[in-house]
Each structure stands twice: as structure tokens, then as C-alpha cells.
Amino acid sequence: MNSKNNSAPTRQDAEEAIRTLIRWAGDNPEREGLLDTPARVVNSYDEFFSGYKEDPREVLSRTFDEVGGYKETVLLRDIRFESHCEHHMVPIIGTAHIAYFPHSRVVGISKLARVVEIFAKRLQIQERMTSEIANVIQEVLEPKGVAVIIEGSHQCMTTRGVHNTGVSMITSKMLGIFRDDPTTRNELLMTLNRPSTLGL
Ligand SMILES: Nc1nc2c(ncn2[C@@H]2O[C@H](COP(=O)(O)OP(=O)(O)OP(=O)(O)O)[C@@H](O)[C@H]2O)c(=O)[nH]1
Numbered sequence: 001m002n003s004k005n006n007s008a009p010t011r012q013d014a015e016e017a018i019r020t021l022i023r024w025a026g027d028n029p030e031r032e033g034l035l036d037t038p039a040r041v042v043n044s045y046d047e048f049f050s051g052y053k054e055d056p057r058e059v060l061s062r063t064f065d066e067v068g069g070y071k072e073t074v075l076l077r078d079i080r081f082e083s084h085c086e087h088h089m090v091p092i093i094g095t096a097h098i099a100y101f102p103h104s105r106v107v108g109i110s111k112l113a114r115v116v117e118i119f120a121k122r123l124q125i126q127e128r129m130t131s132e133i134a135n136v137i138q139e140v141l142e143p144k145g146v147a148v149i150i151e152g153s154h155q156c157m158t159t160r161g162v163h164n165t166g167v168s169m170i171t172s173k174m175l176g177i178f179r180d181d182p183t184t185r186n187e188l189l190m191t192l193n194r195p196s197t198l199g200l
């Protein structure tokens with residue numbers, strides 16, 4: 001790879017690439033309605049792929065240990081995420097459920113949602129995103145177990161290709177006690193499937 005390929009593209013390079021794609025699609029990037037589009041698309045990419053700039057380990061590093069002896073599953077369910085598939089760069093939209101069984105320390109629950117967001121805001125396949133979330137929680141918090149279950153709708157299957165609507169993909173990664181102890185795993189799955197008492 002030459003040095004040009006190694007250096008990060010400038011914003012101008014990125015906007016030029018969008019102008020090329022507009023031309024490739026058959027339109028004129030110089031017409032009035034499209035003049036600001038390259039800048040808007042690059043701003044959107046900044047948002048869609050902001051996860052490359054963030055470190056999930058840092059997010060998880062702030063923990064609390066005054067938990068009154070709580071040693072049961074903590075489950076955060078229905079965390080909505082928006083990602084992009086690495087094959088077609090179109091949205092994957094879904095929900096993630098994260099459970100962990102604390103060893104001694106617990107983490108602020110918003111941090112679990114932030115970890116989902118960091119991995120979602122990268123180019124992904126759902127299997128890897130599921131594993132990455134589970135593995136980083138296991139690595140940083142060292143709990144007795146972690147479970148990550150994700151349901152996603154892949155626009156590369158709905159708006160193009162097979163045009164198959166109403167299909168969702170479900171992936172799960174169980175580590176530690178959730179993998180090894182059927183009782184703990186079954187309790188988790190029962191809690192996960194219980195209707196919300198908050199009407200959510
Ligand atoms: N396993 C997995 N596959 C995915 C995910 N997101 C998209 N895909 C699939 O990735 C595959 C890429 O297949 P290719 O044959 O290389 O690409 P393609 O010709 O555009 O395929 P079609 O989508 O079938 O038109 C497709 O089958 C997609 O449905 C994901 O998160 N996990």
C-alpha cells in the first residue's frame with residue numbers, strides 16, 4: 001500500500017467521492033438541489049460511523065461497588081440501535097438486550113447502552129457486533145457471565161436484493177454462567193420475554 005492509501009482521506013476527498021457517486025447514479029452534482037448534498041452526506045457519515053472514535057473499555061471503566069450485596073442478573077432490554085451492514089453500507093435497525101451477572105462491581109446502566117451504540121456506529125455484521133459487545137463487557141467488568149441478544153432488521157434484505165420484508169435476524173452470545181448454567185440462562189430468557197410492567 002502506498003502512503004496515499006495509508007493516510008486518512010480529507011473531508012474534501014470524502015465530498016468528492018459523494019459527487020462521483022451522484023454522477024454514477026446518473027444525476028448532476030452541480031444542480032442546485034444537490035450542491036450541498038456531499039457536505040450533508042459526509043456529516044451523516046460522521047454520525048453513522050462515530051463509533052470508530054470511541055473506546056468501549058473507557059465507557060465501562062466507571063463502576064460502583066456499594067450495591068448492598070446484589071448478586072443477581074442485571075438485564076437491560078430493548079436498547080434500540082442503528083447500524084450499517086459492512087457488505088452494502090445500508091442500515092441495520094434493531095434492539096439489543098444485555099444481561100450480566102455481577103461479580104462484585106456494577107456499571108451504570110447507560111454505559112451498557114453506550115457500548116451498544118459504539119459498536120453499532122461502525123460497519124458491522126450482526127454476529128460480530130453481538131460478540132464484540134459481550135466480549136468487552138466480560139473483559140472489563142469480569143462478571144460471572146454476560147448475555148447479549150440482538151434482533152435486527154437488515155435493509156439490505158428489505159430495500160434491495162431479495163426484497164424480503166418482515167424478516168428479522170436474532171443473534172445471541174452467552175458467556176460464563178449464562179452459557180454454563182441452564183437455570184440462570186432460562187431465568188434470563190423468562191425475564192426477557194415477560195411483558196413490561198411499565199407498559200413499555
Ligand atoms: N451473516 C450475516 N449476513 C449479512 C449481514 N448483513 C448482511 N448480510 C448478508 O451478506 C451477504 C452478502 O452476500 P453477497 O452475495 O456477497 O452480496 P449480494 O450479491 O449483494 O447478495 P444479496 O443480498 O443476496 O443480493 C448477503 O447474503 C446479506 O444478506 C449480517 O449481519 N450477518
Ligand SMILES: [Zn+2]
Pocket residue numbers: 085086087088089090154156157
Ligand atoms: Zn448488507
